Amino acid sequence: MGEDSVIDRITAGDLNAVARAISKVEDGAADAAELMKKVFPRTGRALIIGITGAPGAGKSSLVDKLAAIYRKRGERVGIIAVDPSSPFSGGAILGDRIRMQALSLDKGVFIRSMATRGNLGGLARATVDAVAILDAAGYAKIIIETVGVGQDEVEIVKTADVCVVVLVPGMGDDVQAMKAGIMEIGDIFAINKADREGVLRTEKEVEALLSLSMREDGWQPPIVKTIAIENNPCGGGCEQEARSVFGGGRIVGRLIADHLDHQESLKRTCA
Secondary structure, three states: OHHHHHHHHHHHHHEEEEEEEHHHHHHHHOOHHHHHHHHHHHOOOEEEEEEEEOOOOOOHHHHHHHHHHHOOOOEEEEHHHEEEEOOOOOOOOOHHHHHHHHHHHHOOEEEEEEEEOOOOOOOOOHHOOOOOOHOOOOOEEEEEOOOOOOOOOHHHHHOOOOEEEEOOOOOOOOOHHOOOOOOOOEEEEEOOOOOOOOHHHHHHHHHHHHOOOOOOOOOOOOEEOOOOOOOOOOOOOHHHHHHHOOOOHHHHHHHHHHHHHHHHHHHHHHO
């Protein structure tokens, strides 16, 4: 099958063609570079959202709820979930999609798990190309969930239009927060598991850190508190439901839109 035929199938949203194209770039196939040369002119329409944070912070839960909200609006969603590879066996569990079982049945959602294969920075080597393929395939929203990151894995900022940093209470003092590189790339901060002790302290530490410097674009990153309630979104009443991950996902979605509006306003001002 010719390259032009493959490109036509990708732009038509053919799931098999999209999956095979991503596999080609992941495996470094001989014709992968030529394929991407034809894909890139068809990109630039999607909104790319990066979700990053420490292991166990609740990134997958937020991705799941955020994608569900976009699907309710009728938008097609692509998800790239990056998992770490073992430095010993080279294998990866690729378990992020387990938390997205409802989405996996939705034909309007494409979920691809990727192993880092030793690549540093929080992303897999082929993540950027995979995003371009999903963009060309017509997915309006593309969400990248990075591997659980530490202090300096900030490659997501080079790929995403909006970066959401997911935090949890009790992960160190304010000095720890100040030396974490991912704190410098966040457009939105989500403090998940906000029913834990220390959430207010974490919020104040993040606020203090953000107050130390002003961004050149004038955007003040907002802080959202969320609680993941497994299989029981109304267990603690309406207040708890409003602060659940689903509610948090809705708020994060609105803040993402606000950030994009700010960027567009900035462009008009500078024009």
